[in-house]
Amino acid sequence: MSQQQTKNCITLKGSAQIICEYLKFAINSVLFQRGLYPPETFKAQQQYGISLLISEDPQIKSFLDNLLSQSEEWIVNKKVSKISLIILNVANKEVLECWDFNVQYEEGDTALSKEKNETVGSKDVKKIKQEIRDVMLQVAATISYLPFLDCRCSFDVLVHAKTDCEVPDMWAEAKPIEIANAQNVQLKSFTTSLHKMETVVSYKLVD
Amino acid sequence: MAQFNYLNELNSLATIDGPLTRGPLQRWAKKTNNENMNPGLSSSVQNASNINVSSCNQSMQKLSISVNQSCNNSVLSSNKTPTRTDRKSKKTPSKNKSPGRSTTPTPSKASKTPNKGDRFIPSRSNSNYDLCHYMMSRDDDKNEEFAQTAVGEALGRALTDTEPGRLLQYTCKAPAAPEGYQNRLRVVYSQAKVPSTIKNTTRYIPQSPDRILDAPDILDDYYLNLVDWSSSNILAVALRNSVYLWNAGTGQIELLLTLEGSELVTSVAWLQGDGAHLAVGTTDASVQLWDCETMKRLRKMGGHTARVGALAWNLYVVSSGSRDGNIIHHDVRQREHAVATINAHTQEVCGLKWSPDGKYLASGGNDNLLNIWPIAQGQRYSQTQYLYSFNQHLAAVKGLAWCPWSSGILASGGGTADRTIRIWNVNTGVNLNTVDTKSQVCSILWSTHYKELISGHGYVNNQLIIWKYPVMSRVAELNGHMARVLHMALSPDGSSVLSAGADETLRLWKCFMLDPIKKKDVTEAKAAKSLLNMNSLFR
Numbered sequence: 001m002s003q004q005q006t007k008n009c010i011t012l013k014g015s016a017q018i019i020c021e022y023l024k025f026a027i028n029s030v031l032f033q034r035g036l037y038p039p040e041t042f043k044a045q046q047q048y049g050i051s052l053l054i055s056e057d058p059q060i061k062s063f064l065d066n067l068l069s070q071s072e073e074w075i076v077n078k079k080v081s082k083i084s085l086i087i088l089n090v091a092n093k094e095v096l097e098c099w100d101f102n103v104q105y106e107e108g109d110t111a112l113s114k115e116k117n118e119t120v121g122s123k124d125v126k127k128i129k130q131e132i133r134d135v136m137l138q139v140a141a142t143i144s145y146l147p148f149l150d151c152r153c154s155f156d157v158l159v160h161a162k163t164d165c166e167v168p169d170m171w172a173e174a175k176p177i178e179i180a181n182a183q184n185v186q187l188k189s190f191t192t193s194l195h196k197m198e199t200v201v202s203y204k205l206v207d
Numbered sequence: 208m209a210q211f212n213y214l215n216e217l218n219s220l221a222t223i224d225g226p227l228t229r230g231p232l233q234r235w236a237k238k239t240n241n242e243n244m245n246p247g248l249s250s251s252v253q254n255a256s257n258i259n260v261s262s263c264n265q266s267m268q269k270l271s272i273s274v275n276q277s278c279n280n281s282v283l284s285s286n287k288t289p290t291r292t293d294r295k296s297k298k299t300p301s302k303n304k305s306p307g308r309s310t311t312p313t314p315s316k317a318s319k320t321p322n323k324g325d326r327f328i329p330s331r332s333n334s335n336y337d338l339c340h341y342m343m344s345r346d347d348d349k350n351e352e353f354a355q356t357a358v359g360e361a362l363g364r365a366l367t368d369t370e371p372g373r374l375l376q377y378t379c380k381a382p383a384a385p386e387g388y389q390n391r392l393r394v395v396y397s398q399a400k401v402p403s404t405i406k407n408t409t410r411y412i413p414q415s416p417d418r419i420l421d422a423p424d425i426l427d428d429y430y431l432n433l434v435d436w437s438s439s440n441i442l443a444v445a446l447r448n449s450v451y452l453w454n455a456g457t458g459q460i461e462l463l464l465t466l467e468g469s470e471l472v473t474s475v476a477w478l479q480g481d482g483a484h485l486a487v488g489t490t491d492a493s494v495q496l497w498d499c500e501t502m503k504r505l506r507k508m509g510g511h512t513a514r515v516g517a518l519a520w521n522l523y524v525v526s527s528g529s530r531d532g533n534i535i536h537h538d539v540r541q542r543e544h545a546v547a548t549i550n551a552h553t554q555e556v557c558g559l560k561w562s563p564d565g566k567y568l569a570s571g572g573n574d575n576l577l578n579i580w581p582i583a584q585g586q587r588y589s590q591t592q593y594l595y596s597f598n599q600h601l602a603a604v605k606g607l608a609w610c611p612w613s614s615g616i617l618a619s620g621g622g623t624a625d626r627t628i629r630i631w632n633v634n635t636g637v638n639l640n641t642v643d644t645k646s647q648v649c650s651i652l653w654s655t656h657y658k659e660l661i662s663g664h665g666y667v668n669n670q671l672i673i674w675k676y677p678v679m680s681r682v683a684e685l686n687g688h689m690a691r692v693l694h695m696a697l698s699p700d701g702s703s704v705l706s707a708g709a710d711e712t713l714r715l716w717k718c719f720m721l722d723p724i725k726k727k728d729v730t731e732a733k734a735a736k737s738l739l740n741m742n743s744l745f746r
Contacts, residue, residue: 171377
């Protein structure tokens, strides 16, 4: 981490980067913790002061890289309101679980923004990382109440964008998803002072 | 018209248990009544009631009164009907009225609610009130349109949505999990709360063991079969390289044998119905036959190339299953003991059981297969071609048990990755029932007194579960073992179960005790049955 300046300063771009980095680790964590893919395809990596598992599968990697780089761009332009990670049953395409990452846009430090002539935040990066770590720990703890995924599963990511958002190549409109008898659990949220990230998991309640 | 009215009245009277409101006339009758028949109606009704009374008078005075009353009631209701139809036709005025009426009660209600203080206040941060308000205050037809376009989006989700926008997806999808991959978290989820299907039974089942015996050095190996209980009430237990005999009647313990060198005892099995002869499988790939009355070894039979982990008797034939995947049938009377060798499994044979009628041999292996072998014509050993090979289990099949009262019914249990108990009918080859036990199944026994099974489990609770057959609902769970329940044996009287755990204890559970009252006739029936069995054996 670079030496901190007298006053902390997070640009819009930097904030979006933090958000997307969080998304990358959160999505990978979910894939690992929910046992979607064989555990031997994951590799541990130190991040936010804890070790998190990242998929080594080249296809998953490239999928997430492409997805997140595009999302980052959208987040900078405030085009995205929510990113949903959905877990599907491969056999019948039924949605079993949905992880919603809600993005909210915040003002940041208005005084500093005026001074710098661009929107910036002044939250301590350390503090942000700590908040993210708390969320990550919660994600890992979710397996204690989420139902067992007893089938071959796949995942997909849907981006809830604004209507004026342009659709780039390789992207397409998706249909809204539905989970029968869904149960929602909201995890902790964190904010970079420019973006607020709320994580909600909805799952199919079996009884 | 009058006669129709009369018929209707009679019909309404005939349905005694029906509500009186069912009595009223049909719609067409009401209409005609309304229009101009009113005077006629009253007269006809009078007539009807008169007739009624006269017809009923003779026998039942009381009933006639009630009939009269009901007649009157129905007359009243028929008189009432015009007002009702009035109301219906003038729907709107009544609607207008109702608010006026309801104004009086509402204030009192409103004043009540704050006092109660049990209002549900949802989390405000989660719900978007602007959107909610917007959605509610939108035009009706617009709303409908919206509902049509986004039917999928459930209301709950819609509320958390910030804005109706575009939903985008990246078209290069991530791959699905590889074919055949199984979520390994299954084991973790075995800890999930047991479904509350434990039914109350009238029977008392002690929750703690009747007795606990030490079994030091018992091998913690899923693939072995280290305990057996003879019909003469002697329990054979293999502890590492020794076999001990515990007399359940007297509590006496004797050392039967100790193997030389580093050899270990891997299985024990009593000759059925005799209680003196014990077959012992060892790691030196041989089967030894011991006479427990004289404590002498009778013979040693080789033939395998790896340890013998499973043994099963069928009269004078002992079948042995080995780590080399073979099953050998030894005729213990002959010099050339190996009468048949079957290449049964590709991996270790860990479960082996002859059916009580001796018609089928069931074998379970570490290759996740359960094979059924039919008996060879006129012999006591099986054919070398299986009748069925069931591959439904997803882990090693060790727990095997044949139903004692219904021929051809087999229960089998799978290991950690499978965790199911399956019930088979080998006459038809059908899997009758499957139940997920949420834990490794190490052993299964059928009760001889009750229509129940008992299964021994591993991680996490290391419990014994009693199942009601054939519904497979849980009757009871017996906890106590600190490590997995590796082996089980049923006492010869069928009242207790002995479980051997990896925690080096043997626990005796009196879970199939008979009611003292019922006991008498059951034992009698049993005696008769055993006599029958004897007859069938010595035919």
